[in-house]
Amino acid sequence: MLLRMSTLFLRTLREDPADAEVPSHKLLVRGGYVRRAAPGVYSWLPLGKIVLENVAGVVREEMNRIGGQEVLLPALLPREYYEATNRWVEYGDNLFRLVDRKGADYLLGPTHEELFTLLVKGEYSSYKDFPVILYQIQEKFRDEARPRAGILRGREFHMKDSYSFDIDDEGLRRSYELHREAYIRIFDRLGLRYAIVSATSGAMGGSASEEFLAETPTGEDTFVRSTGSDYAANVEAVRTPVPASLPIEGQPEARVHHTPNTPTIESLVDFLNGAGLGRTFTAADTLKNVLVKIRRPGETEWEILGIGLPGDREVDTKRLEAAVEPAEVALLDEADFAANPFLVKGYIGPRALLDNKVRYLVDPRVVPGTRWVTGADRPDHHVVDLVCGRDFTPDGTIEAAEVREGDPSPDGEGTLYAARGIEIGHIFQLGRKYADAFEVDALGPDGKPKRITMGSYGIGVSRVVAAIVEQSHDDKGILWPREVAPADVHVVGTGKGEQIEVALRLAGELEARGVRVIVDDRKGVSPGVKFTDAELLGVPTAVIVGKGLASGVVELRDRATGEREEVPVDTVVDRVAAIVAEG
């Protein structure tokens, strides 16, 4: 491959585009890789298209390696497929919808579970046909409420989606594991720093699911990492380490105290510390009881649920929702309190909940033998030294408390801290949701139909391009990893002598050796401009054919390290070929 700058469809910009905020957006636009066509919609210009294809190529190779077979399904889909799975409704406003001339509803595919499922149903019918993995690399469409950050979160984007079809759960686990390994190889080859975090399955429906997050400060997803290991997880998935139980014998007796005007944890702690009880209390010594109500799918009645957690922690709504899923959850309103007079707002304790058959779940830190200050179930009274396992026994534990920086890591190594990431890949064990919706069965060896099971796996190819730039740039421009770079070497000819001719000759020789090359053969462009453009574009290796040519040398530069070296002009092709060969 040989691209000549004199004819390449490329215009670089000196200034950042006004609408760009994040580095990848600025640099991809300035470098002439992409141009905005509409909000959240981008055109890929020649260099951008090459990079995009390079990423897609890596994905394709690794998908093929695990036996995936590539197909290409339409992006334009009739409504009926999405009706069957209720996603025409569930996807809501995020679905791009359109109507054809006959008035029939269509949509632009946001993901393709339905069509893949039907494809397999139509072709395969025997257990002997399975397992099978199909994938495509194609445009997806989602009418995001707020597209942002350029390529990072668009409304039209390039995505690899694959689907596995298996006859049983064991097969699904294998297909899932194959994808997991393939994704690790893909993101390693692409030079990304990433974490694999377990995820909740969300609207897709299903069970086991993991996200691949490229760690960058501009990422939209927060997750937690450990200082002491490579543990990483979504906040929703963090399991609180359970402390050892304490002996109940020898604990002081629980005593009710009159604590006027202490409806909040803060006021309570202040009061206790002024009450002369002979010790100092903190919010962490109190047990806060939060009342919510949950409703299980298909039921109309709400059930009240009491949640006990240390008073220094707030309830994290997302963790609570994930913990009760698939039930929905809401706070109690005034009517609920009125209907349940045993709930004394601000002074709720475990006793009244348990006596009134309200299900009571506590934070995992509330283990037998721990003693707490908590509500005494009547106004202006709290009980001190209420011991778990002696004075009350919860119905179980729940992960609803916020996770904080400095909390111990669930794997026992180090403490947690917050990190941000870009979701570049997602793998799901979907199970039978789609197979059930479309009744996809395979005949088993016994001649009886067996419902198949599926997995769904995505990689945001265009997003990966942006994520690479987010992780790999400096103040001058992009630093492409060689595997995705638009070229291996950028040959720059400067000066008014024979430099440009020599640059073109070297470029031709390099191309003949299989090296991908961009040559800056523009005439009348000053060296500074050419150097600046080369640095902005970010090709890993540069060869400068300039003033040294008179003494028979050219300059070899490494974009990432900035190292420069004079090399005799007649050996530079060998040198570059060797550099490219070793990666």
Next chain:
RNA sequence: CGGGGAGUAGCGCAGCUUGGUUAGCGCGCAUGCUUUGGGAGCAUGAGGCCGCGGGUUCGAAUCCCGCCUCCCCGACCA
């Protein structure tokens, strides 16, 4: 959907408060000469629905009313 900001040449911006020459600057683009190892100089030139619609006025990029669009933060979301 809530909050904030912005629509003027391909890109980045000034002009608007206080209406009044032919709407301006930088980059880019074209032509010529000079220049050629770090975003060159001089000269000449092309390029505008001042977001759209209405109004006020002798006169509107500028003032008033309505609308549209885009960007950022949040909510939501893969």
